[in-house]
Amino acid sequence: MYVDPDSDRLFQNDLHRPDRELVTIGVDAHCHLQFKNYDEDRDIVIRRAKEAGVGFIVCVGTTVADSKAAVALAEQYPGFMRASVGVHPTELSDAPQFDAVRELARKDSVAAIGECGLDYFSAEGRALKAEQRELFLAHMALAREVGKPLMIHCRPSPRSMDAYEDLYGILEKEKNRPPFVMHFFAGSVALAERFIALGAYFTFGGAVTLTHDYDEAVRRVPPERLMTETDAPFVSPVSIRGRRNEPANVVDIARQIAHLKGMAPEELAEHVWKNSTILRR
Numbered sequence: 001m002y003v004d005p006d007s008d009r010l011f012q013n014d015l016h017r018p019d020r021e022l023v024t025i026g027v028d029a030h031c032h033l034q035f036k037n038y039d040e041d042r043d044i045v046i047r048r049a050k051e052a053g054v055g056f057i058v059c060v061g062t063t064v065a066d067s068k069a070a071v072a073l074a075e076q077y078p079g080f081m082r083a084s085v086g087v088h089p090t091e092l093s094d095a096p097q098f099d100a101v102r103e104l105a106r107k108d109s110v111a112a113i114g115e116c117g118l119d120y121f122s123a124e125g126r127a128l129k130a131e132q133r134e135l136f137l138a139h140m141a142l143a144r145e146v147g148k149p150l151m152i153h154c155r156p157s158p159r160s161m162d163a164y165e166d167l168y169g170i171l172e173k174e175k176n177r178p179p180f181v182m183h184f185f186a187g188s189v190a191l192a193e194r195f196i197a198l199g200a201y202f203t204f205g206g207a208v209t210l211t212h213d214y215d216e217a218v219r220r221v222p223p224e225r226l227m228t229e230t231d232a233p234f235v236s237p238v239s240i241r242g243r244r245n246e247p248a249n250v251v252d253i254a255r256q257i258a259h260l261k262g263m264a265p266e267e268l269a270e271h272v273w274k275n276s277t278i279l280r281r
């Protein structure tokens with residue numbers, strides 16, 4: 001249980017509580033349900049998401065094999081789940097097999113291209129960063145070709161905004177820019193403003209329940225550009241910190257985002273559902 005210091009509202013998070021308050025329709029725009037973390041109980045996790053009010057999930061691939069697994073999973077749940085296919089910037093060893101991602105990209109079950117982007121936190125040296133930028137450009141060309149949005153991961157070096165600056169530069173220069181989602185945006189408010197001007201969509205996840213660091217960015221993003229995510233199995237919300245995350249928890253995240261936006265949870269859910277059209281159609 002977590003007491004919100006601003007409002008004294010109680011966040012009660014026992015997933016199995018039958019009287020658990022529901023947000024009308026939740027969206028988990030970025031999670032990794034195809035990971036082996038769910039091999040034992042994936043169907044139960046999916047059922048819990050539905051019971052919690054989640055109406056749409058995007059399973060995001062991080063390597064070629066993982067993207068294939070995300071597609072295979074999504075195809076079992078048409079109308080409820082879609083995949084995103086790509087090679088994560090920390091998985092550069094898969095870059096030579098990018099053609100396999102190209103093959104997956106046209107499938108109906110594929111909503112977006114990624115997880116792609118820049119991760120300077122893990123990249124030592126200029127060569128690796130250049131390779132990441134090149135791989136990101138390949139994703140962007142593919143997104144344009146198949147008419148699907150980019151699912152972007154961006155993580156700067158410690159105490160820096162370098163990766164966001166570089167990513168912004170690349171997107172800004174691109175005349176025929178595909179729609180794009182900044183997954184778990186952790187940049188400054190000033191950067192948020194610049195990405196908003198480029199037409200970015202933003203997802204925020206469990207981190208908004210753990211710290212106030214993202215409050216201002218959440219407030220600044222227009223409701224028409226906002227989506228919710230869990231990034232499950234990573235980044236559990238405060239309620240279950242340390243345990244495996246899962247899409248059902250997006251309901252708690254949405255409630256906190258609604259609180260920060262000064263909206264009723266239902267109103268936020270309506271916006272998020274509408275915004276998720278770019279991934280659902």
Ligand SMILES: [Zn+2]
Binds near residue numbers: 030060
């Ligand atoms: Zn992710």
